[in-house]
Amino acid sequence: MAIDFGALGPEIALAVTALVVLAADLSLRGPAKQLVNPVAAAGTVVAIALTLRLWGDERSTFGGTFVIDSLALTFKLLFLGTLLAVLGISWRFFAEGRYFQGEYYFLIVTAFLGMVLMPSARDLLTLFVALETVSIPAFVMVGLRKRDLYSSEASLKFFLIGVLSVAIMLLGMSLVYGFTGTTSLTGIAEAIAATQTPGSETPLLLAAVLLIVVGFGFKVSAVPFHFWAPDTYAGAPMPVTAMLAVASKAAGFVGLTLVAFAAFAPLAGAWAPVLGVVALATMTVGNLGALQQRDVVRLLAYSSVAQAGYILLPFGVARGGTDALSLAVNQTAFRAVLLYLVAYAVMNIGAFAVVIGVARRSGLRATADYAGLGARSPLLGGAMTVFLLSLGGAPLTVGLWAKFAIVEALTVDVTAFGLVLAAGLVVNSVIAFFYYLRLIRGIWMEAPAEGAPVPQPGFNLSLVVVGLAALTVVLGVLPALVTDTTSVVTLALGR
């Protein structure tokens, strides 16, 4: 069996980068250690170039367990772009914070290696190992602030809950394997379609599917598996929080998309309503929680729980049939998820970048500290405003189009449940606007506290913040830039 190494290009580039970073960390001393950051960034750029080279290809290798198609490549680009942004906001933070820099960059590159692999995985086993490659570095990275007990607590909580969710998911996967006799996603779908009649599925199989879904529920911090998220986000080093809130969550959604639409599509009648209800609960709990937060990181943590709820909504209307309408519903749902993930990555990393910029040298992260930020630092204040408006879904930002896509997906075929979900989205957006606007009002309308320091974000961070803010607005004005890409991404998983 020949291996298609070309198709593996981005993964190989990232793996090599990780090892080079590790070796560089060994040989560099003192302040020179921070040079591993540009090394990692260079490797990421190479990986992006290799991904772009594959654009438009349809390849598969390793007996079909690894696939290159438009879906995989789009997500790879999303993850690699996120990695670049995270590296940008990490540089100063880790160089000035007395961390183990080399190890951090090694861990973050390997975590992204797992993420880049996930959208290409078409086999439960590969998917599982890739997911673990995302999780295990994250456990360590959360605990990197070793002198801080909160960081240790965050790491421990994250670890225990992550391991528990993995155990549950693995139980589900093994039951599915025992039931269908294959680990291939398409093979599972075929076996299920061949043996099950809609409406009277084997309970064991449904239980197994739900177990897997629960496992991913932990990963994307969906209610009722969200309780680790705020503590973990607040305790972790902030760039790691950004990574967890965006990339790790997106990886969870990729995995959920693959198993839901590729493997368990025939059973959608069973899991879609569950996910719909979970989505409603998730966004409501997230938004209500965010209302009460006085720490910006915790506020963004709850906000990201709510955002996960929005992204879960389209799963709620997925259909199990193979007629044209069902396929169209699933296709639109998937595209909405994809578009929202892209938008979410841009605006949420941006928000975290601003938080890091404000906290640099001063450590300020309470909502009260943001009073008068617009006056002290127009750049950070303005960017934060853009990001928050976009997270809320205001016009002229990419957030609006993302929410619009979700509503569209919910109403392709008008059903009562779809309308309930759409109504939930609208109500929650209003709640969310309340706390986003409260923060924005503080930034512009309140006077800064006596002796509040002027934030010094530094060059890299400013670059990332400006870039992401510009992207938020540009995509908000010209959504076609991204929807042109996402609309060609098809859910052609059944190969």
Next chain:
Amino acid sequence: MGETIAFLVFAGIALGAAVAVVAMRNLVHAALMLVIHLLAVAGLYLGLESQFLAVIQVLVYAGAIVVLFLFVIMLLGVDRDDLLVAQGRRAVAGAVAVGLVLAGALTFAFVGPYTGEASVCGSDVAPTGTEQSCAGIAPVLDADDDAGVAFLGRRLFTRYTLAFELSAVLLTVATIGAVVLARRRDLSPEDEDLPTGEVTA
């Protein structure tokens, strides 16, 4: 017949030991029960004609992992009984209830579809009603009998090469992560002189 008896014996031991792992109040005893459980599971693998898996189970789980568990337990000196206090009656009752529900659900899910003639691997009986036929083991049964080693090796180095290689990355990450978290000093002395101001332009 002999196979059934072996299964019942090993399954009984495995179940009993598993309950004992949770119930024992002394951590070392619980870990030893875990060893017995793992050995019994290895016996179950033998019953499934997977010698390789059985031996690996003994070698890796019983022989290395639990020994390391015990190692940590003893070095940390947490093998005293008083450290394990049950979390009150309500928690115990809740745990027992959840366990019973789970056991009942699994029994319900398995006993119906997987106890008939049709669920025996390699049988010619067609499944009727809710019965399920054997799936998944067919390629293993077809493979030449080499204690499952050749079959496993071929699978691991063709279809699952990527997952296999990736798990190597995973182990490296876990090792480095453990070292980072366990290192007592946060930074080496020369890093302590790191200027807190602008480092580079």
Next chain:
Amino acid sequence: MSRPLWVAGLTAGLTFLYFLLTTAILIWGERRVVARMQSRLGPNRVGPLGALQTLVDGLKMFFKEDVTPAMVKQPIFTVAPLVGVVAGLLSTAVIPIGGEVTLGGETFTLQVADLGVGVLWFLAMGSIHVYSVFLAGWASSSPYPLLGGVRSSAQMISYEIAQGLAVASVFIYAGSLRVSDIVAAQSGEGLLPGLPGWFAIPLLPAFAVFVVGMVAEAGRPPFDLAEAEGELVGGFHTEYSGLRFGMFMLAEFMAVVIQSAMVVTLFLGGPSGPTFGLPAPIAAVMPTVWFTLKTLLFIFLFILLRGALPRTRYDRLMALGWKLLIPVGLVWALATAALVLVREDGGLSTTARLGLAAGAVVVAVLGLATGRGGRDAATIGRAVSTAVRPTAPAATDEPDPAEVAR
């Protein structure tokens, strides 16, 4: 492979007796040889040259009072020595102690079970043996035994990895895990005509790793840190006496015999050897004779090591295992895989040869340029030299453990 019950019983009985007897010979031989090395006489009263001394000691051990200290944790205290002996005996099941014999119309190999996973079974039983030492140390509820137990478990697990990697080279080279296949693969001629096809020659590094590993696995001097009389008052078996102490002794000495038998099976062709055209009944016994001779060679090596080398320091022992043996075993497993692959493809092409040569040059230049190679070599040299440097009170004039017990 179904054989009549009496054949299975006979092979099992013979194997059991064989290893027990060899163990008895080892104990006697060790006392005689070490005595000679220390200008003493050694046991010379019971039987010719004192050969029955072991038997008498065993009897004495059997009838001695078995003291159970009050603070020990039962039932683990009682079970621990049993685990060691049972695991040791079980691991002999896959070792062929002879060739094919025909008896009562049945032709069979003198091997209890030719498992498809053969050698892994041996390793698995070795890892079960760890529990014996470890639990004995813990159940004694006493500091020295606990230290000994913890030490030895870490030591055994570490060296098990090294041994496992060495064995992996054998698997790759032979293409099978089955012991009979491994023995058969060594039966022909070797790389050079006239040399036997023993794996010790093409897999020399793996062989070396295995031999060092087996000394540590058996917990024998200079790697007997689990008992270290000088520091730990005997280590894990301090609190044991009588029959249970005897079982520990039996397990330890039997481990020496089993490890020797295993290295012979894996690397020195097992029971294979010339029969010199002898008539059938004698030719059928010749493999057993060859096997015994080869095994005795390694047993003698164990005895010499014990007589000649002082105990190593614990950190150096671990450094040797992790920083030298495991890397060597790993690299050699990879090299063996490459070797087998090349052999299957029918030799290397010129381009591949050039590529390899260029690669070797690059590695050498890099090694020289960074100076890292030199440093590594120095580290290895230190590790080797410290492995033999005296760090503990000279172990050579310690009395026999068996004599201490008396």
